[in-house]
Amino acid sequence: MEENKELTRGEQLRKALVYDRKTGYDRLDPQELEVMETYCVGYKQFLDAGKTERECVDRTIALAEAAGFRAYARGMELKPGDKIYRVNRGKAIMLAVMGRKGLEEGVNISASHIDSPRLDLKQNPLYEDSELAFLKTHYYGGIRKYQWVTIPLELHGVIALKSGEVVRVSVGDGEGDPLFTIDDLLPHLGVKQSKNPLSEAIPAETLNILVGSRPLRDDEGTDRVKLQVLELLNRKYGIVEEDFLSAELCAVPAYKATDIGFDRSMIGAYGHDDRVCSYAALAALLQLDTPEHTAVCMLADKEEIGSEGVSGMKSAAFDTFMEDLCAGQNIPLRACYEKSFCLSADVTAAYDPNFADVYEKRNSAFVNHGMALCKYTGSRGKSGASDASAEVVGHVRRVLDNADVFWQMAELGKVDEGGGGTVAMYMAERNIDTLDAGVPVLSMHAPFETVGKLDCYMTFKGMKAIFEA
Numbered sequence: 001m002e003e004n005k006e007l008t009r010g011e012q013l014r015k016a017l018v019y020d021r022k023t024g025y026d027r028l029d030p031q032e033l034e035v036m037e038t039y040c041v042g043y044k045q046f047l048d049a050g051k052t053e054r055e056c057v058d059r060t061i062a063l064a065e066a067a068g069f070r071a072y073a074r075g076m077e078l079k080p081g082d083k084i085y086r087v088n089r090g091k092a093i094m095l096a097v098m099g100r101k102g103l104e105e106g107v108n109i110s111a112s113h114i115d116s117p118r119l120d121l122k123q124n125p126l127y128e129d130s131e132l133a134f135l136k137t138h139y140y141g142g143i144r145k146y147q148w149v150t151i152p153l154e155l156h157g158v159i160a161l162k163s164g165e166v167v168r169v170s171v172g173d174g175e176g177d178p179l180f181t182i183d184d185l186l187p188h189l190g191v192k193q194s195k196n197p198l199s200e201a202i203p204a205e206t207l208n209i210l211v212g213s214r215p216l217r218d219d220e221g222t223d224r225v226k227l228q229v230l231e232l233l234n235r236k237y238g239i240v241e242e243d244f245l246s247a248e249l250c251a252v253p254a255y256k257a258t259d260i261g262f263d264r265s266m267i268g269a270y271g272h273d274d275r276v277c278s279y280a281a282l283a284a285l286l287q288l289d290t291p292e293h294t295a296v297c298m299l300a301d302k303e304e305i306g307s308e309g310v311s312g313m314k315s316a317a318f319d320t321f322m323e324d325l326c327a328g329q330n331i332p333l334r335a336c337y338e339k340s341f342c343l344s345a346d347v348t349a350a351y352d353p354n355f356a357d358v359y360e361k362r363n364s365a366f367v368n369h370g371m372a373l374c375k376y377t378g379s380r381g382k383s384g385a386s387d388a389s390a391e392v393v394g395h396v397r398r399v400l401d402n403a404d405v406f407w408q409m410a411e412l413g414k415v416d417e418g419g420g421g422t423v424a425m426y427m428a429e430r431n432i433d434t435l436d437a438g439v440p441v442l443s444m445h446a447p448f449e450t451v452g453k454l455d456c457y458m459t460f461k462g463m464k465a466i467f468e469a
């Protein structure tokens with residue numbers, strides 16, 4: 001221990017031995033503030049352009065191609081520095097920058113997700129009741145239903161026609177577009193409703209989206225408002241009611257990503273979970289030249305409903321992509337996996353002093369303290385966690401510290417208060433060392449979530465350091 005005459009013994013010991021947790025703003029080089037702001041401008045654009053996983057994939061392709069990436073075809077010859085991507089059914093995308101070392105040395109992966117909680121339309125959505133037209137919904141992911149009423153909504157998605165043609169729908173984000181909303185009870189008549197627990201106050205079957213009120217003129221039939229809506233849809237998209245059966249339409253909040261606070265230190269938006277990590281990983285990958293190890297960026301779908309399905313992280317689509325790359329170097333896939341590392345890049349809960357009783361302050365993530373590492377997630381005794389080893393955490397500490405990345409260790413909330421999972425366990429199942437890390441979020445899964453700019457930027461820096469490790 002270094003002697004310092006000006007410090008008391010207690011001060012010396014404190015400096016040398018005690019882990020100091022403090023805001024990143026006390027350490028951030030003022031020169032870096034501008035870089036951080038520029039990064040956040042790009043992130044806000046990414047959010048506004050991608051309100052569904054399909055739109056995020058489209059935006060990712062555009063950014064990747066502008067950075068020299070090309071679509072990968074099986075058997076394509078690859079050399080170090082080559083930049084490729086493969087899209088899985090328009091809803092997930094894998095990108096890679098080939099490294100100097102062979103795939104038998106393992107790859108550095110970031111796995112994040114681009115789906116976010118929302119309201120999906122049912123397959124028979126449109127109906128009229130009391131001269132108002134509505135769309136029935138079935139929510140996607142963990143939402144608090146009371147948060148989704150009386151807010152402006154947009155409608156995004158696709159309608160697959162019998163002809164094989166796929167019609168894209170996007171209403172609300174264009175200039176002059178109308179919006180939609182879900183109504184709620186007025187306080188004057190909400191006496192009984194107000195006595196219900198939050199989870200029961202808004203039953204799922206009342207999350208019906210208001211889409212019309214004007215009846216078809218000069219008609220004696222029934223459901224004239226619905227008919228008028230159908231006519232408008234037919235004129236704009238060429239669809240009939242039956243086409244909803246093979247559609248994938250969802251209502252998402254009609255909010256643009258915006259700075260929050262007098263000091264503009266935060267960003268409010270829909271879908272930070274998990275586009276804030278997805279964009280960090282993507283932006284870092286796009287800046288790579290030729291890394292030592294091949295860098296792989298996985299942007300998955302379906303995390304919010306358990307990573308199921310062909311476009312989720314459990315799907316073999318990821319293994320197929322990796323196997324194709326390995327085949328090009330005559331390496332068994334599993335030999336590549338066992339030497340690989342994955343950062344499961346997903347958001348965690350930021351400590352919220354307004355709800356202090358559900359957090360354990362000593363182990364919570366704080367806004368502006370940097371990228372949050374979670375050795376484990378899960379609930380009730382770490383159930384559903386991949387629980388990274390001490391050695392893996394040690395490796396990441398070293399990589400992040402060497403790259404001047406501000407980071408913090410975090411746990412979601414108090415033990416037995418709740419919990420959650422990520423894609424980490426599905427990567428770990430593949431025999432890939434995996435650690436959870438990401439941006440702390442306030443109001444996670446709400447239609448409008450908040451993050452700190454410093455944490456967004458540090459997560460980008462962290463992803464870059466991992467790819468370059």
Ligand code: MN
Pocket residue numbers: 113273274303346347
């Ligand atoms: Mn997430």
Ligand code: MN
Pocket residue numbers: 273304445
């Ligand atoms: Mn989530």
